[in-house]
Amino acid sequence: MKRILLTALTSVILVTSKAASAQEVITRELAKNVYAVSILHYTSLVVLGDDEVLITDTANSFRAAILRRELERLTDKPVGKIVLTHEHFDHNGGTELFPEAEVVAHRNFAEYEGLDPLGMLPPKIHVTYTHQMTIDMGTTAVELTHYGASDGVAVSVIHLPKEKTVVTADMYTDGGLNRAFTLTDTNLLGNRRLLNMLAGWDLEHAINVHSVSTDLAPLRRKAQFLNDLYDAMLPTLQEVAEHDGSQLVPTIIEMSETLKLPEYADFENYEASLSTYIRKMGFAMIHGG
Ligand SMILES: [Zn+2]
Incomplete structure (x- = not known):
């Protein structure tokens, strides 16, 4: 049974704003031990394992601090794994707020060493893979697969087969097309291939990092758009x-x-x-x- 928990964190202070500002945290339980936590334009997958917690895309240290507080509300277990969806820096800051966690990402992250002026990439990626890896959380399995260039060159599709849930970033939006300036190194043939593949999977939830919704309809319609553009x-x-x-x-x-x-x-x-x-x-x- 899905449920929606709304938590207002009232004590978070924005450095640049005049006054304290409440930050909305939207936590949805997608399946047993599996949550989608939306904070400040990014949604993280949260998987409660037997001994530790797996999360995705901390985004930045300000958001990561709010996420950490929300996780403390959900579980006593420590965050042991942070999986990064892809190399775009704005998704990857704030891992230092979970110093015990292993950072897991596709090996092509190494291509960006020295190209990150704001220092958002994790100083160390502890676990990398080439084509596929499976993380056994005890409670469930989390599969990471790299299907080649799409929204960047180090994209991991994160799949929970048992929960019929997938996580991707930046390849579609709820309302239609991405804003043009965000398509910096997006390979639309790669996006098209990946979204067509996912549109054919047996899924109940698609976490799209910049959406709160986990609905599959926007993913499928964007795949169709890219097919029609290609054919045209x-x-x-x-x-x-x-x-x-x-x-x-x-x-x-x-x-x-x-x-x-x-x-x-x-x-x-x-x-x-x-x-x-x-x-x-x-x-x-x-x-x-
Ligand atoms: Zn991106």
Whole structure:
């Protein structure tokens, strides 16, 4: 039985604000020992194991302090594992608030060493993997799988088969399209492949790190959008590639100004972001990202 717990933490003080501000914490029990905890635009998976707790994406130290307080309310067990969904720095700060925990992430995190000016990446990643690993929490199993480039190059899909729950980050939003400026190193072909795969899984909950909802409908609709965008672009680019490859880039630029997908006009950010999606999909097709 799902239940929603709302906890207002009243004693958290924002450094930059004039007064103390209450931060909303939304904790949902998705299954026995499995929670989704939403705080300040990030949702963490929380798995209570036999001896310790596993969490995902602490995000930053300010949020991590609120998360830690919420965990103390849920359990006496220590946080033993922090699993990072992907390398984007804003997801990965604050691990130092759980000094006993092992940080677990895909091995491609190493590619970003020295490229993190705000020092948000954990100083040490204790456990890495290449293709797949399973963490046995006693109460349940947590599977991490890397399916290649998508929203970055170190993405882990976190899957709890028993609870039919999956965790991903940044690949879709509740309302439609991501804001254009956030698609910095997003590989839309990788996102398309991954979302299509997940759309076919037998799932009850999809935690999307920036959403409170764990509904599967937004994931499926974004997969369909990426399929329709791909189908709308591929024949033209195939033809141009066959006759004069030097025209690929101008063709993508032109498509970004003329192509419309009116069946998605209800999407949030449709007007502002569609042309960026067209360019990014086109560039994923001609140079990989
Ligand atoms: Zn990201």
